[in-house]
Structure formats: C-alpha cells, structure tokens
Amino acid sequence: MDFTERLVRTIEQEKVIDKRYVNAKLMMEPPHGSTSLLFTAEDSVTGKSVVLKFLHPKIEDPYWRAAFEREQQLLSELKGMSYVVEILDTNCTLELNFSKSYPTEPPVILHYLPLERGSQDLCEYIKTGNNDPLESLQIFSKLCKAVEELHKQGISHRDLKPNNCILFNDGSLKLIDFALSYREGSKVLSQGERYTRWYSIFIPNHLYGAPEMYCGFAYTSTQFPVADFFQLGAILFELWTGRRLMNYLFQREFMLDFGQLFCYVQDGKRQDNYRRAIQVIKDKYKLPDVDDVTTGFGKEVAKTINEVYQAMAELDYEKRCTDFVWVQQRLEKAIDQLVALR
Numbered sequence: 001m002d003f004t005e006r007l008v009r010t011i012e013q014e015k016v017i018d019k020r021y022v023n024a025k026l027m028m029e030p031p032h033g034s035t036s037l038l039f040t041a042e043d044s045v046t047g048k049s050v051v052l053k054f055l056h057p058k059i060e061d062p063y064w065r066a067a068f069e070r071e072q073q074l075l076s077e078l079k080g081m082s083y084v085v086e087i088l089d090t091n092c093t094l095e096l097n098f099s100k101s102y103p104t105e106p107p108v109i110l111h112y113l114p115l116e117r118g119s120q121d122l123c124e125y126i127k128t129g130n131n132d133p134l135e136s137l138q139i140f141s142k143l144c145k146a147v148e149e150l151h152k153q154g155i156s157h158r159d160l161k162p163n164n165c166i167l168f169n170d171g172s173l174k175l176i177d178f179a180l181s182y183r184e185g186s187k188v189l190s191q192g193e194r195y196t197r198w199y200s201i202f203i204p205n206h207l208y209g210a211p212e213m214y215c216g217f218a219y220t221s222t223q224f225p226v227a228d229f230f231q232l233g234a235i236l237f238e239l240w241t242g243r244r245l246m247n248y249l250f251q252r253e254f255m256l257d258f259g260q261l262f263c264y265v266q267d268g269k270r271q272d273n274y275r276r277a278i279q280v281i282k283d284k285y286k287l288p289d290v291d292d293v294t295t296g297f298g299k300e301v302a303k304t305i306n307e308v309y310q311a312m313a314e315l316d317y318e319k320r321c322t323d324f325v326w327v328q329q330r331l332e333k334a335i336d337q338l339v340a341l342r
Contacts, residue, residue, distance in 0.1 A: 230313050240294070
C-alpha cells in the first residue's frame with residue numbers, strides 16, 4: 001500500500017473533521033501524480049453534502065502549492081457570487097496521526113478547502129447522452145455568463161472544461177477549480193524552471209487548451225481571457241455533439257513539440273513565426289462542422305451553433321471571437337428557434 005492509499009484510508013477513518021465535516025469518503029481515485037484529493041462529506045452545521053479538497057502533502061513543487069493558495073484566495077474574494085462554487089471556510093488544516101495503523105508513518109498536516117457540492121458536473125451531464133438540445137444551450141448560456149462575470153472581475157479561469165462546470169438542483173451553474181486562474185495585476189505563476197526560462201506559462205489541459213498556450217502567447221492579462229474563449233468553444237462543441245473537439249484536432253504531443261520550437265526564438269520574431277505556423281496548423285487541423293454530426297431536433301439550429309463554436313474555438317487567437325454579447329445573441333436566437341419548434 002503506497003502513501004496515498006494510506007492517506008486516503010486514514011482520512012476516511014476520521015469520524016469528524018474540524019468538528020464539522022463527517023463521513024468523509026474519497027470521490028474518485030486520484031490519477032498518478034495528482035496534486036489534490038477530493039472527498040465528499042456531510043456538513044453537520046448545514047446538513048448538506050460538501051466537497052473537501054486536500055492538497056497532497058507530498059507535493060513539493062512550489063508552483064502547485066502557490067496554485068492551491070491562489071485558489072483559496074480567489075474563492076474567498078468571490079464568496080457569495082452566484083457563478084462560483086462557495087468556499088465554506090479558509091485556512092483549514094487537518095493533522096493526521098498514522099500511529100495506530102501505520103506506526104512507521106510520521107504525522108502530517110493537510111491543507112484543505114471545504115466547498116459546496118452540486119448535483120453533477122457538466123462531464124457527467126454530457127455522458128448521459130441524448131441530452132435535450134434546448135437544455136444544453138441554456139446551460140451553455142449560463143456558463144458564458146459565469147465566465148463573463150469572471151472576466152469583468154479581471155479574472156481568467158484558464159482551466160475551463162466540463163469537469164469544472166457544476167450543475168445544481170436549482171438550475172444554477174457554478175465554476176470550480178481556480179488553481180490555475182489569474183487575476184489581472186497579480187503575479188503569473190510559472191510551471192517549472194524550464195518553462196520559466198522560456199515564458200511564464202503552464203502546460204494546458206491537453207483536451208481543452210488553446211494552441212497558443214503551448215507556444216507562450218497566453219501569458220498576459222489581455223491574452224488569458226482569449227484562451228478562455230477557446231475552451232468555451234470546445235465545451236459548446238462537446239455539449240452539442242457529445243464528442244470532444246480535440247479528438248478532431250492536434251494531439252498534445254504534437255503541440256508540445258511544436259511549442260518547444262518557440263523557446264529558441266527571440267521574442268521579437270516569435271510572434272511573426274507563430275502567425276505563419278498557426279496557418280499551417282489551421283490547414284492541417286480544420287474545425288469540424290457540427291452539421292455533419294447533428295440529427296433530430298437540433299438540426300434546425302445546427303448552422304447557428306456551428307457559427308458560434310467555430311468563432312470561439314478559432315485556432316488563431318488574433319481572430320478568435322471574444323464578444324460575449326454577440327455569443328449570447330446567437331444563443332438566444334437558437335434557443336428561441338428550438339422553443340418555437342416544440
């Protein structure tokens with residue numbers, strides 16, 4: 001049994017955490033190298049189900065520790081906002097003593113975030129299949145409003161994906177996982193020494209990351225929000241078709257290799273080189289047309305959905321749509337059409 005397994009078992013054996021959270025159970029098996037552990041628990045104060053997000057105590061990389069602190073800070077600042085999951089308390093720690101079951105294991109102190117829990121995330125919603133097109137568009141409209149509100153606060157999420165969009169029983173949608181988020185004017189966190197040497201970026205989620213994020217162009221306060229739009233476009237495609245957009249596009253390994261070419265290019269030339277390179281990528285990896293994979297009730301508005309998602313998921317960040325007003329107008333048009341067809 002490795003340390004993480006012992007850690008999980010010991011947490012689950014805790015009857016009460018901080019005199020408030022009871023019956024903690026691991027939500028999912030953490031992937032190898034995961035920086036956090038997610039548990040469900042019951043809040044004895046409210047009687048509601050909550051999520052406890054623990055920072056893995058073996059994480060020594062200062063980037064991920066700083067990211068955990070940044071998430072706590074942002075969630076605290078956004079507390080009470082309807083579009084962000086609620087943090088219930090801050091500066092929470094749990095001291096674990098392994099002596100009873102694992103006498104050779106020294107005590108550890110875990111930092112964690114207690115968060116409200118929704119009914120399901122958008123990934124689970126999509127996986128159910130045969131989702132109502134009208135409901136899907138209404139959900140996406142709420143997601144766009146949530147991200148727009150973040151941008152108004154000067155915050156870019158930078159890790160938008162279905163798992164980080166939480167649906168609640170009252171019909172609301174809230175965003176989670178702000179570990180990689182950035183507030184305008186704050187220090188940019190860099191992921192590892194070799195990336196710091198080139199340009200202050202993090203390796204993006206390979207299923208939703210915009211191409212420029214691999215190449216050092218999504219590292220300013222004006223470009224972070226643009227990358228969010230690409231991720232929104234990818235989510236719209238997946239919500240509508242049930243398929244991941246990146247399955248049709250470039251693979252992570254390709255983009256990592258491609259991105260490394262830019263680390264040796266002077267800043268003055270990097271932009272021009274990227275403009276030429278992105279055209280090659282666009283020619284090789286064309287955005288799919290949702291008309292080709294849309295049937296049934298949604299066929300009537302597929303052209304509009306295609307227009308919106310392709311504008312947001314434009315591979316060239318200089319040409320990408322970043323106008324929430326235009327997006328919402330197009331969505332409202334499609335929603336009205338679907339309502340009229342009922």
